[in-house]
Amino acid sequence: xxxxxxxxxxxxxxxxxxxxxxxxxxxxxxxxxxxxxxxxxxxxxxxxxxxxxxxxxxxxxxxxxxxxxxxxxxxxxxxxxxxxxxxxxxxxxxxxxxxxxxxxxxxxxxxxxxxxxxxxxxxxxxxxxxxxxxxxxxxxxxxxxxxxxxxxxxxxxxxxxxxxxxxxxxxxxxxxxxxxxxxxxxxxxxxxxxxxxxxxxxxxxxxxxxxxxxxxxxxxxxxxxxxxxxxxxxxxxxxxxxxxxxxxxxxxxxxxxxxxxxxxxxxxxxxxxxxxxxxxxxxxxxxxxxxxxxxxxxxxxxxxxxxxxxxxxxxxxxxxxxxxxxxxxxxxxxxxxxx
Amino acid sequence: xxxxxxxxxxxxxxxxxxxxxxxxxxxxxxxxxxxxxxxxxxxxxxxxxxxxxxxxxxxxxxxxxxxxxxxxxxxxxxxxxxxxxxxxxxxxxxxxxxxxxxxxxxxxxxxxxxxxxxxxxxxxxxxxxxxxxxxxxxxxxxxxxxxxxxxxxxxxxxxxxxxxxxxxxxxxxxxxxxxxxxxxxxxxxxxxxxxxxxxxxxxxxxxxxxxxxxxxxxxxxxxxxxxxxxxxxxxxxxxxxxxxxxxxxxxxxxxxxxxxxxxxxxxxxxxxxxxxxxxxxxxxxxxxxxxxxxxxxxxxxxxxxxxxxxxxxxxxxxxxxxxxxxxxxxxxxxxxxxxxxxxxxxxxxxxxxxxxxxxxxxxxxxxxxxxxxxxxxxxxxxxxxxxxxxxxxxxxxxxxxxxxxxxxxxxxxxxxxxxxxxxxxxxxxxxxxxxxxxxxxxxxxxxxxxxxxxxxxxxxxxxxxxxxxxxxxxxxxxxxxxxxxxxxxxxxxxxxxxxxxxxxxxxxxxxxxxxxxxxxxxxxxxxxxxxxxxxxxxxxxxxxxxxxxxxxxxxxxxxxxxxxxxxxxxxxxxxxxxxxxxxxxxxxxxxxxxxxxxxxxxxxxxxxxxxxxxxxxxx
Numbered sequence: 001x002x003x004x005x006x007x008x009x010x011x012x013x014x015x016x017x018x019x020x021x022x023x024x025x026x027x028x029x030x031x032x033x034x035x036x037x038x039x040x041x042x043x044x045x046x047x048x049x050x051x052x053x054x055x056x057x058x059x060x061x062x063x064x065x066x067x068x069x070x071x072x073x074x075x076x077x078x079x080x081x082x083x084x085x086x087x088x089x090x091x092x093x094x095x096x097x098x099x100x101x102x103x104x105x106x107x108x109x110x111x112x113x114x115x116x117x118x119x120x121x122x123x124x125x126x127x128x129x130x131x132x133x134x135x136x137x138x139x140x141x142x143x144x145x146x147x148x149x150x151x152x153x154x155x156x157x158x159x160x161x162x163x164x165x166x167x168x169x170x171x172x173x174x175x176x177x178x179x180x181x182x183x184x185x186x187x188x189x190x191x192x193x194x195x196x197x198x199x200x201x202x203x204x205x206x207x208x209x210x211x212x213x214x215x216x217x218x219x220x221x222x223x224x225x226x227x228x229x230x231x232x233x234x235x236x237x238x239x240x241x242x243x244x245x246x247x248x249x250x251x252x253x254x255x256x257x258x259x260x261x262x263x264x265x266x267x268x269x270x271x272x273x274x275x276x277x278x279x280x281x282x283x284x285x286x287x288x289x290x291x292x293x294x295x296x297x298x299x300x301x302x303x304x305x306x307x308x309x310x311x312x313x314x315x316x317x318x319x320x321x322x323x324x325x326x327x328x329x330x331x332x333x334x335x336x337x338x339x
Numbered sequence: 340x341x342x343x344x345x346x347x348x349x350x351x352x353x354x355x356x357x358x359x360x361x362x363x364x365x366x367x368x369x370x371x372x373x374x375x376x377x378x379x380x381x382x383x384x385x386x387x388x389x390x391x392x393x394x395x396x397x398x399x400x401x402x403x404x405x406x407x408x409x410x411x412x413x414x415x416x417x418x419x420x421x422x423x424x425x426x427x428x429x430x431x432x433x434x435x436x437x438x439x440x441x442x443x444x445x446x447x448x449x450x451x452x453x454x455x456x457x458x459x460x461x462x463x464x465x466x467x468x469x470x471x472x473x474x475x476x477x478x479x480x481x482x483x484x485x486x487x488x489x490x491x492x493x494x495x496x497x498x499x500x501x502x503x504x505x506x507x508x509x510x511x512x513x514x515x516x517x518x519x520x521x522x523x524x525x526x527x528x529x530x531x532x533x534x535x536x537x538x539x540x541x542x543x544x545x546x547x548x549x550x551x552x553x554x555x556x557x558x559x560x561x562x563x564x565x566x567x568x569x570x571x572x573x574x575x576x577x578x579x580x581x582x583x584x585x586x587x588x589x590x591x592x593x594x595x596x597x598x599x600x601x602x603x604x605x606x607x608x609x610x611x612x613x614x615x616x617x618x619x620x621x622x623x624x625x626x627x628x629x630x631x632x633x634x635x636x637x638x639x640x641x642x643x644x645x646x647x648x649x650x651x652x653x654x655x656x657x658x659x660x661x662x663x664x665x666x667x668x669x670x671x672x673x674x675x676x677x678x679x680x681x682x683x684x685x686x687x688x689x690x691x692x693x694x695x696x697x698x699x700x701x702x703x704x705x706x707x708x709x710x711x712x713x714x715x716x717x718x719x720x721x722x723x724x725x726x727x728x729x730x731x732x733x734x735x736x737x738x739x740x741x742x743x744x745x746x747x748x749x750x751x752x753x754x755x756x757x758x759x760x761x762x763x764x765x766x767x768x769x770x771x772x773x774x775x776x777x778x779x780x781x782x783x784x785x786x787x788x789x790x791x792x793x794x795x796x797x798x799x800x801x802x803x804x805x806x807x808x809x810x811x812x813x814x815x816x817x818x819x820x821x822x823x824x825x826x827x828x829x830x831x832x833x834x835x836x837x838x839x840x841x842x843x844x845x846x847x848x849x850x851x852x853x854x855x856x857x858x859x860x861x862x863x864x865x866x867x868x869x870x871x872x873x874x875x876x877x878x879x880x881x882x883x884x885x886x887x888x889x890x891x892x893x894x895x896x897x898x899x900x901x902x903x904x905x906x907x908x909x910x911x912x913x914x915x916x917x918x919x920x921x922x923x924x925x926x927x928x929x930x931x932x933x934x935x936x937x938x939x940x941x942x943x944x945x946x947x948x949x950x951x952x953x954x955x956x957x958x
Contacts (some may be wrong), residue, residue, distance in 0.1 A: 015469045015810070017822070017823075045804065045805075045808055046802075046803050046804060046806070046807070046808055047365070047803060047804045051647070051800055056811075059703045061810050061812070062812075062823070065808055065810050066808050067802045067803070067809065067810075068808075068809075068810035068811075068812075069647070069650055069677075069810070069811055069812060070810060070811070070812030070813065070814065071643070071646070071673060071812060071813060072643070072669055072670060072672075072673050072813050075639065075640070075669075075670060075673075076637065077646065078635065078636075078640035078641075078643035078644050078647070079637075079643045079646055079647035079650075079670075081633070081644050082606065082633065082644030082645060082646065082648040082649075082651070083610060083647040083648060083650065083651045083802070085606060085608075085631050085644065085648060085651075086604065086606050086631060086651050086652075086653040086655075087651045087652075087802055087803065089803065090651070090802055090803055107636055107637060107640070108639075108640050108643070110636075111383060111635075111636035111640070132475065135409065139615065142683075151648040152832070158355055176456075192615070208411065210721070226918045240659050262660030287341065297506060310633075311632055311791065311866045313626055314604075314627075314629060315624035316626075317627040318626075318627050318629075320627070321627040322627065322629075324599055324625060324626065324627045324628030324629065324630075325534050325596070326596055326599055326600075326766055327766060329592060329596075329625070329628075330582070330592070330764065331580070331763060332582075333383070333579060333582050333583065334379055334383045334529050334582065335580055335582045335763065336382065336383050336384075336385060336582075337579070337581070338385065338573075338574075338575075338576045338578050338579060338580075338581060339578055
């Protein structure tokens, strides 16, 4: 019962490990919001598990005093899936990055999401490989000059949210590392979602890719470059909240100025509950600078959860066949006796 | 029992000790089914049996082609037997391609039964024959040949059931089986039951197959072509209750047993791969044992999920084969580094790369030993026979849990698919594994995940245990606390501790036994699925009064603690392996002896005769 629990604070979730991220790394902000979140969930400390792969973000589990696994590159969703298969009662968070989750671990990420296994996945997207000191990542833009692309990247980047939605994600959201209030609300939503919750966080690597997301994080600039998604509300943005997103006659999205015959009612209204993922996908394709980039919950729908279904199958088998009997198992099929 | 055939006027019954029969035909001809039914009725009758299914990797290679030939060899006997047999007494060939690829294994004077309806121009061309081998008197002269029009006879047998000619033709394996049942005086009852159960929803197909079976039987009984039929009395196996079991079944049952006896659920993560998939199939049916199976997106994920479940605190396992074991290497290394218990089953097959997916080989031993980055030791055990897989799967789990380490269990395609009678154990014979999980901190500083006991084993806290929150990972860590630690001396210490812990397993496994001479001229040192052939070869020589011993290793890392002493007692140590020499290298390196090797790498098990010859060359 949660009422018997001692009241926990963010401090209770701080481990005794020295933080080893670069000064002013965006990871600090995400960690802070995460530690604020956990005490609000009504679970004892031991019921949390944080699993990561390899990369700067994947140091995360060391800094949270829960059960934690700093595993191998790209495999965190698979390791976490194994954990959930045997311990559906634990709340398992997966911490990954754009290289870890989308490059070496793309396959595992896609399949965890497809299964809708009850994992909360935070993908720190900084569009760069930080731990290996500055190579381009699967989310780096074309033309990006890095240590491994001195003449500019010729790799077309992918959108983490498009991947998630294409993998049939039941919960998809985006936030920004320094937008603490927003990030906090998104983490809260993810924690309460049944099934895989996938969150992309724009995270600033101030050493190898500084300012990659200034357009989305700097006060005075971001207002024109991001649009907050709210269920049932029109997509409005801009410092003066005078611009909106409309679906035009060609069924394409366009930016329009409010006024001069265009009212809020003409705009696209967000529906995170839409059974069909096309709207979420359309929103995920909105890229800076052509469009403001949406932040918030793109999609939140109910669908069968893998670890719950697995448990149900085990329970049903137990009810149908009774607890496994070794003698019956050994003696299945034709038997004969030698005197 | 089969009494209905006895008083036929011109049919004799002769008794035989042992028979090797091989069914071969196109992949679509149902030869695996015919072979396994013959195995079943022979086992139920009380013969000792040993089988060698041999099928192509392609599900449907072009019909009638040489590549598409599928075979099933069965050795059934009134004696204790160890192998599916070197030479074939009776060959059933359903088409020219099958005849061409198998006739060399039929012994002189052996019985050849061919489906003569399958020797038209097209069939002959596909098998690369210019003219029909059935007209080649020189080719067929050494054998007792029976040309049987199986297509026509099967159609006759099912006449009136409304089957299409194509459907009727598909019954011809049952016709062949019926003929063989008559030839070897088998009671078809288990097959009747199987057919009725299998085709319960298609009674007309069940009826057709049973009629074809009876048709084959009647054909043997009535045709003049067959003058003799044979009886192979039951074997004198150790008293007890038996069933037929394959290695893959036995691995699955063994793993489920280990968990059940420990009162724990079992987690199995796997990715479909030949010839390991049947382990996944078997375990997925055992949900009522608390078995949770997870078909992962790839081999890497299966291994990673197994590591995750072990960290959560449950009995965890995976199985694979061929290239799958390479893919698992990375996460296996994580299992070694985090010192978590799990069993990795490697059903070895021909390599490298995709290699020979459906053929057997023993070429993953070095990979099991050394196939991970860094110094990454783990215990390795190997099963000797299909039934032994049951015991070694439990041993692997016991060692994993007792020593907090991943353990590799090596089997191979031959014992995985091969079947033998398995004496069903009494529950009391089985020793439950005791898994201990701390519930309280083990030091004044709190829970220290790498604080070891006197065998260097670390504690296994289950996730969710209050007060024992801790982090593990792939980075090098301080002994005791488990905190990340790059100190040079710490790394050396930890490397040695991990190696020593695995070496300590030697104290927890049985000493190596030896069959035949306990010391003398030649010790034949083998491992894995070659047990049967090597044991039979050594037995033959021992009965001839030769000074030969046989030690069959089931524990490959660490070796049994008395192995050095045992090797010392022989002038020559000969290591036969189905690879180019892997155990022999380990033996040479560890014991500094001039161990000799005998190798075969054809995707097929050893023949007893070639082993006898190889051993004799060292006497």
